[in-house]
Amino acid sequence: xxxxxxxxxxxxxxxxxxxxxxxxxxxxxxxxxxxxxxxxxxxxxxxxxxxxxxxxxxxxxxxxxxxxxxxxxxxxxxxxxxxxxxxxxxxxxxxxxxxxxxxxxxxxxxxxxxxxxxxxxxxxxxxxxxxxxxxxxxxxxxxxxxxxxxxxxxxxxxxxxxxxxxxxxxxxxxxxxxxxxxxxxxxxxxxxxxxxxxxxxxxxxxxxxxxxxxxxxxxxxxxx
Amino acid sequence: xxxxxxxxxxxxxxxxxxxxxxxxxxxxxxxxxxxxxxxxxxxxxxxxxxxxxxxxxxxxxxxxxxxxxxxxxxxxxxxxxxxxxxxxxxxxxxxxxxxxxxxxxxxxxxxxxxxxxxxxxxxxxxxxxxxxxxxxxxx
Numbered sequence: 001x002x003x004x005x006x007x008x009x010x011x012x013x014x015x016x017x018x019x020x021x022x023x024x025x026x027x028x029x030x031x032x033x034x035x036x037x038x039x040x041x042x043x044x045x046x047x048x049x050x051x052x053x054x055x056x057x058x059x060x061x062x063x064x065x066x067x068x069x070x071x072x073x074x075x076x077x078x079x080x081x082x083x084x085x086x087x088x089x090x091x092x093x094x095x096x097x098x099x100x101x102x103x104x105x106x107x108x109x110x111x112x113x114x115x116x117x118x119x120x121x122x123x124x125x126x127x128x129x130x131x132x133x134x135x136x137x138x139x140x141x142x143x144x145x146x147x148x149x150x151x152x153x154x155x156x157x158x159x160x161x162x163x164x165x166x167x168x169x170x171x172x173x174x175x176x177x178x179x180x181x182x183x184x185x186x187x188x189x190x191x192x193x194x195x196x197x198x199x200x201x202x203x204x205x206x207x208x209x210x211x212x213x214x215x216x217x218x219x220x221x222x223x224x
Numbered sequence: 225x226x227x228x229x230x231x232x233x234x235x236x237x238x239x240x241x242x243x244x245x246x247x248x249x250x251x252x253x254x255x256x257x258x259x260x261x262x263x264x265x266x267x268x269x270x271x272x273x274x275x276x277x278x279x280x281x282x283x284x285x286x287x288x289x290x291x292x293x294x295x296x297x298x299x300x301x302x303x304x305x306x307x308x309x310x311x312x313x314x315x316x317x318x319x320x321x322x323x324x325x326x327x328x329x330x331x332x333x334x335x336x337x338x339x340x341x342x343x344x345x346x347x348x349x350x351x352x353x354x355x356x357x358x359x360x361x362x363x
Binding site: 037050059060070170 | 319320322323326327329330331333334335336337338
């Protein structure tokens with residue numbers, strides 16, 4: 001299998017010891033450079049990720065997913081010479097093959113930003129209520145930024161180094177997803193949206209972050 | 225009832241002031257001085273209200289509120305909202321500083337992977353801090 005040593009996977013990590021090892025091991029043959037940003041986990045997630053072969057940057061306290069992403073970005077920017085960054089989930093809902101497709105498309109079409117979307121094509125298997133919330137979020141993002149995205153809250157994205165340099169997330173929690181789109185839209189760098197699969201496993205369903213998270217996303221979209 | 229417009233105007237003015245306070249960036253010394261003066265004025269007024277209870281009623285009827293106690297409630301509600309707004313702003317600022325601190329600590333203690341199956345070299349931080357950051361792991 002082809003491997004991409006110039007691309008770093010950034011994986012925010014919070015209490016996912018059960019699954020993060022498999023996620024890292026599954027991606028490592030394709031993406032040999034992985035940084036997990038441990039956001040103050042209390043279940044030994046960091047040790048699992050290190051043992052699986054990822055670099056780990058560790059927040060001393062829990063700050064939120066947005067803060068973890070920005071720390072990962074800062075790490076790649078200041079301590080590596082990676083050309084691309086892919087943001088990836090720690091609970092196994094993203095597919096490595098989708099990340100590969102994004103990376104290849106970015107190189108082929110000279111794109112600085114590639115957004116993943118679960119609503120392009122027919123790959124989504126979300127409930128109608130969650131889909132409604134996510135589409136509302138996408139609509140609000142479109143009003144705010146002018147970008148015609150179909151899924152503004154997808155965790156799988158690719159940034160080239162020049163785009164990465166212009167991101168500085170202030171929203172520590174879920175609203176970072178809109179914030180990153182907003183900041184990237186101001187760069188005027190070439191971008192595209194690509195269909196990706198989201199595998200809602202029993203594990204991620206059991207974590208039950210879907211609907212409550214949607215409420216938080218909506219509130220944080222308005223209250224900024 | 226034309227007098228009602230006075231209390232309405234005052235309440236709206238207070239709310240507008242509140243909005244400005246919420247949106248304005250913190251200006252340290254002046255901001256603090258204004259707050260302290262405001263607090264002092266409230267205390268002085270409270271002293272007068274204790275000494276001459278009639279004052280509150282007179283003031284209330286003068287600006288269009290039925291009773292002094294109603295005026296007190298209005299003022300307290302506004303003060304409560306102002307307090308909430310300013311503590312929210314303080315919290316947000318504290319969180320920003322905390323985030324910067326935590327990020328700086330995290331980035332100066334990068335933990336490289338344990339020898340993994342792939343023969344990779346990681347352009348990570350100098351391995352001086354490798355695996356010896358027990359003070360930072362949250363156990």
